[in-house]
Each structure stands twice: as C-alpha cells, then as structure tokens.
Amino acid sequence: MTVPVAIALEVNGERVDAHVLPRLNLADFLREHLQLTGTHVGCEHGVCGACTVRMNGEIVRACLVLAVQASAKCVQTIEGLSDSGEIADLQAAFRERNALQCGYCTPAMLMAAQDLLGRQPEPSREEIREHLSGNYCRCTGYQAIVDAVEATARARKARPS
Amino acid sequence: MKAPAFAYSRATSVNGALELLSAHGENARLLSGGQSLLPAMNLRLICPEIVIDIGDLAELRGIAVRDGIVSIGAMTRHVELLESAQIATSVPLLAEAIRHVAHPAIRNRGTLGGSLAHADPAAELPACMIALDATIVVRSQSAERRIAAVDFFQGIFATALSAKELIVSVELPIAQGASAYFFHEFARRHGDYALAGVAAHATMDGQVLSELRMAFFAIADRPVLAKAAAKLVNVTVTPALISEAAEAFGEELDPPEDQQASADLRRHLARVLFRRCAEELVDFGSVRVIQ
Structure with a gap:
C-alpha cells in the first residue's frame, strides 16, 4: 500500500505544503504540482542533466530526488534564479553567443554554469567543460556554451564589486 | 520512465x-x-x-581518524569526500578517484555506502576500497560484521550484504612510511562509466615496492586485484619486468563485452593501465612519506 505523504518545503523563497505519493520525483512535483515548467525532464535516470535544480544551495538532479526527500529543504529552480536577476548576465551571454538553439537543456545548463561560477570565479575552458559534462546539449556542440560561461566569468571579474 | x-x-x-x-x-x-x-x-x-x-541518519555521516585508521560513515556524500582535507591527506587515492565519479550534481547526493552497496562493477569506489584494503562495517539487528573489501564484492550488483544488513561505515588504514598511489580510467567522456580503470596503492621499502595493490574495475563482474602485481614486489623493477607483468595480467582476465567495448579492447586497455600504473609507481615521483 502506498499513501500520500505530507511534505513542507521552500521553493524559490515561498513555503509550499503538499501531499505527494512517494514515487513522485522532485522534477515532476515542480512541473505538475507547482507549474514550474522551467525544470525540464529528459532521460529520467540522471544522465542528461536537463532537470538540474538547487537544493539547499547545491545542484542536484531533480529526477533523482523524490519529492518526499525534498521535504524541509530549500529548492531553487530556474524561475527563482531568473526572477531574482542572479543570472541575468549569464542569460544575456547565452543569448548573445547563440549558446542555445532549441533551449531544452538551457535552464539546467544555466544552473550548472552558475554553480561553477559561484565556486570558481576564473574557470579554465577545461574546467567549464568538466563542470558541464553532466548536462547534454544536442544542438550547439557546446562551443558557444563554453564561450558564454567564460565571457560571463571575465565580465564578472572586471565588474567593480 | x-x-x-x-x-x-x-x-x-x-x-x-x-x-x-x-x-x-x-x-x-x-x-x-x-x-x-x-x-x-x-x-x-x-x-x-x-x-x-536513511537520509536523515546523521550517525552514519562523517569522517574520523583514530589509531591510524580513517573511518568514513556510510552516508558521507561524494562531495564531502572530495572537499575533505582529511581525506586529501590520509587517503589521497580516494580524493583523486572521486573526481571521476559522475558529475557535480550527482556527487552532491551520492554516498560512499550507497555506491558500495550498489556494487556496480564499473564504479570507481569499490575498486578504491580493494586497493586501500578497506574493512566494510555492516550491521543487522542481531550483529555487526566487519568484512574485508576483497570479500565484500561478489559479482554484478552483488555483495556480501544480507537483505537485513546495512553498511555503517568503512575503515581505511592510513599507510605509514613511504607510499604512493595511482588512479586512472578510460571513459568515453569525463564522468561516464569507465571502459577500464585502475586504483592502486603501493608502499615502499628503500628502493623497492614492498606492497602493491592494483585494483581494476570495469573489466570483470567485480573489482579485482591484479595477481601479476606480485611480480613487481620486493624486486628491482625494470621496463622489461613491467612488460612481462602487464602481459601476464592480461592473461588473468576474461573481460565482459558490451556495446561500449569488446573483450579484447578491455583487455588491451587494462594492460595499458597496468603498465602506466607500474611505471608511475616505481618512478618514486609521487611518493609521500608519513612518519
């Protein structure tokens, strides 16, 4: 027998209470219960990276986290990062360099790139590729994505803080 | 799905x-x-x-050192091992290997105990446990058992754990005196499962290797120690001896074949790894000494 479980978490700064079946993963919870559809679902077994979100400040695969495991946690999705302006420059760099085509991988790519820039303000191209190696893009060939992340790192460094 | x-x-x-x-x-x-x-x-x-x-069980998390042993709680995450100064100092092989485990988002969630219990033959951490001669501490309601890593892994996704046991912690002896390690894997892309890989640990006595544990992964149904490594222990190692041992090592193997690699390719890669590992370790370039 499986019964819904009560969960309470914070999503993009707002408290969310819900009852979910144990089998529901965090990606589907965000998309279908909260209509936060920026978190994409690709492979559903942790390979493509399209569902990357932040949980308690760390990037995770939302398809490999059960919604019940996210209870009492603080989740941030691409909607949260975008609305707060945290990644406005990174988004602009992606746009300027055509670092996306169909856009399916883009929200998660931005999540992973921002995670890297938060830890390593001056990543080499190799480090960028390594950090994004768990995020598939089937359109761009990655070159423009690496360019955009590198350009954002340089611009942030040059910006007076 | x-x-x-x-x-x-x-x-x-x-x-x-x-x-x-x-x-x-x-x-x-x-x-x-x-x-x-x-x-x-x-x-x-x-x-x-x-x-x-078991995600909330804080008692299963953490890294502690006592009496020359590093004890790692089963629920310790990969990212915690990667960022631990204690691991970098005491068991640098493990710190090196973790870099090759999947990707950052996976390492933020994945745990040491989870990886060992899963026992994927292509995974890095089970091989490290064998190279480092780890003891895996498991518990059931009635008893606690201490299992040597070489006995723990029993086949594809198969371990010595019974259905009523869980892994509590892993104990790794800290090498005393001069020691060196080597880790390398061949994968199609960084973070992918390896086609063949090796995790090795050696101790030195003067100019010779006094102990050499080379644990290979992704080349059998479980991580395996190279028997041929014994040819390089307590002798003066020459390039010819390394070649001979690498050749003999290939004969020990009966690698699996899948869409990633043929058995012959895996045997070839395993020999290349054996040779590189041996050359690096006898070069004494990477030796560190703990007094």
Whole structure:
C-alpha cells in the first residue's frame, strides 16, 4: 500500500505544503504540482542533466530526488534564479553567443554554469567543460556554451564589486 | 520512465532502519543518496515494495581518524569526500578517484555506502576500497560484521550484504612510511562509466615496492586485484619486468563485452593501465612519506 505523504518545503523563497505519493520525483512535483515548467525532464535516470535544480544551495538532479526527500529543504529552480536577476548576465551571454538553439537543456545548463561560477570565479575552458559534462546539449556542440560561461566569468571579474 | 508505486518510510535511527529491514527483507530497499537506486527504479529494473529513507541518519555521516585508521560513515556524500582535507591527506587515492565519479550534481547526493552497496562493477569506489584494503562495517539487528573489501564484492550488483544488513561505515588504514598511489580510467567522456580503470596503492621499502595493490574495475563482474602485481614486489623493477607483468595480467582476465567495448579492447586497455600504473609507481615521483 502506498499513501500520500505530507511534505513542507521552500521553493524559490515561498513555503509550499503538499501531499505527494512517494514515487513522485522532485522534477515532476515542480512541473505538475507547482507549474514550474522551467525544470525540464529528459532521460529520467540522471544522465542528461536537463532537470538540474538547487537544493539547499547545491545542484542536484531533480529526477533523482523524490519529492518526499525534498521535504524541509530549500529548492531553487530556474524561475527563482531568473526572477531574482542572479543570472541575468549569464542569460544575456547565452543569448548573445547563440549558446542555445532549441533551449531544452538551457535552464539546467544555466544552473550548472552558475554553480561553477559561484565556486570558481576564473574557470579554465577545461574546467567549464568538466563542470558541464553532466548536462547534454544536442544542438550547439557546446562551443558557444563554453564561450558564454567564460565571457560571463571575465565580465564578472572586471565588474567593480 | 517513472518509478512504480512503493511505500515510503523515513528512518529516524539506525535501529529503526534495521527493524524495517528485518521486517521486509528482500522487499525493502534502503535509500541513501538515491543516485543509483532511483535510476534503477525509474528504469523499473528494481521494484521494491518499500523504500526506507536513511537520509536523515546523521550517525552514519562523517569522517574520523583514530589509531591510524580513517573511518568514513556510510552516508558521507561524494562531495564531502572530495572537499575533505582529511581525506586529501590520509587517503589521497580516494580524493583523486572521486573526481571521476559522475558529475557535480550527482556527487552532491551520492554516498560512499550507497555506491558500495550498489556494487556496480564499473564504479570507481569499490575498486578504491580493494586497493586501500578497506574493512566494510555492516550491521543487522542481531550483529555487526566487519568484512574485508576483497570479500565484500561478489559479482554484478552483488555483495556480501544480507537483505537485513546495512553498511555503517568503512575503515581505511592510513599507510605509514613511504607510499604512493595511482588512479586512472578510460571513459568515453569525463564522468561516464569507465571502459577500464585502475586504483592502486603501493608502499615502499628503500628502493623497492614492498606492497602493491592494483585494483581494476570495469573489466570483470567485480573489482579485482591484479595477481601479476606480485611480480613487481620486493624486486628491482625494470621496463622489461613491467612488460612481462602487464602481459601476464592480461592473461588473468576474461573481460565482459558490451556495446561500449569488446573483450579484447578491455583487455588491451587494462594492460595499458597496468603498465602506466607500474611505471608511475616505481618512478618514486609521487611518493609521500608519513612518519
């Protein structure tokens, strides 16, 4: 027998209470219960990276986290990062360099790139590729994505803080 | 795909988790980081009736050192091992290997105990446990057992764990005196499962290797120690001897074949790894000394 479980978490700064079946993963919870559809679902077994979100400040695969495991946690999705302006420059760099085509991988790519820039303000191209190696893009060939992340790192460094 | 329906219970103590395991046996699965279990459930390769979440068990987390032993709680995450100064100093092989385990988002969730219990033959950490001569501490409601890593891994996704036991911690001896390590793997892309890989640890006595444990992964149904490594111990190692040992090592193997690599390719890669590993370790370039 499986019964819904009560969960309470914070999503993009707002408290969310819900009852979910144990089998529901965090990606589907965000998309279908909260209509936060920026978190994409690709492979559903942790390979493509399209569902990357932040949980308690760390990037995770939302398809490999059960919604019940996210209870009492603080989740941030691409909607949260975008609305707060945290990644406005990174988004602009992606746009300027055509670092996306169909856009399916883009929200998660931005999540992973921002995670890297938060830890390593001056990543080499190799480090960028390594950090994004768990995020598939089937359109761009990655070159423009690496360019955009590198350009954002340089611009942030040059910006007076 | 989505996981099939299951019941869920969040354990609040190790004893509570063991009680549930004891009650449900083979029908239950422990959920630690979920980075192997949840993909398998989403692909419907595993369909447990009940999932016991041990994610809140702080008593299973953490890294401690005493009496020349590093003890790592089973729920310690890959990212914690990667960022630990203690691990970098005491068992640098493990710190090096973790860099090759999947990707950052996976390493933020995946745990050491989860990886060992899953026992994927292509995984890095089981091989490290064998190279480092680890002891795996497991517990059931009735008893605690200490299992040598070489006896723990028993085949593809198969371990010495019974359905009523969980991994509590792993104990790694800190090498005293001069020692060196080597880690390398061949994978199609960084973070992918390896086609062949090696985790090795050596101790030195003067100008010779006094102990050499070379644990290979992705080339058999479980991580295996190279028997041919014995040819390089307590002797003056020459390039010819390394070649001879690498050749002999290839003969020990009966590698699996899949869409990633043929058996011959795996045997070839394993020999290349053996040679590179031996050359690096006898070069004494990477030796560190703990007094």
